[in-house]
Amino acid sequence: MGKFKVELDKNTCQEFGACVELCPQFFQFSDVDGKSSIEGAKKIMKENEVVAEKLELDKLECVREAAEACPYNAIHIMNVETGEKLI
Numbered sequence: 001m002g003k004f005k006v007e008l009d010k011n012t013c014q015e016f017g018a019c020v021e022l023c024p025q026f027f028q029f030s031d032v033d034g035k036s037s038i039e040g041a042k043k044i045m046k047e048n049e050v051v052a053e054k055l056e057l058d059k060l061e062c063v064r065e066a067a068e069a070c071p072y073n074a075i076h077i078m079n080v081e082t083g084e085k086l087i
Helices: 018-022 063-069
Strands: 004-009 027-029 036-038 042-046 049-057 075-079
Touching: 004 036, 004 063, 018 027, 018 063, 036 049, 063 075
Parallel strands: none
Antiparallel strands: 004 049, 004 075, 027 036, 042 049
């Protein structure tokens, strides 16, 4: 289990692309909806639509910077060990 849980809220994402620019090893634009997507993340579905993506990581690397740069606050990070919401 990773130390951090990263969640991308697909409904909040507005395709701004700061996350893709700052952290391309984790974030890409989806071919399906044009919104950001997390490489290797678990897709959370609701009525045949991806509403969120979740990924656990041991190290945040550039993910925290990408989350902080999102003007729509669509990326959330939680410390799994402490339960603290970082972003």
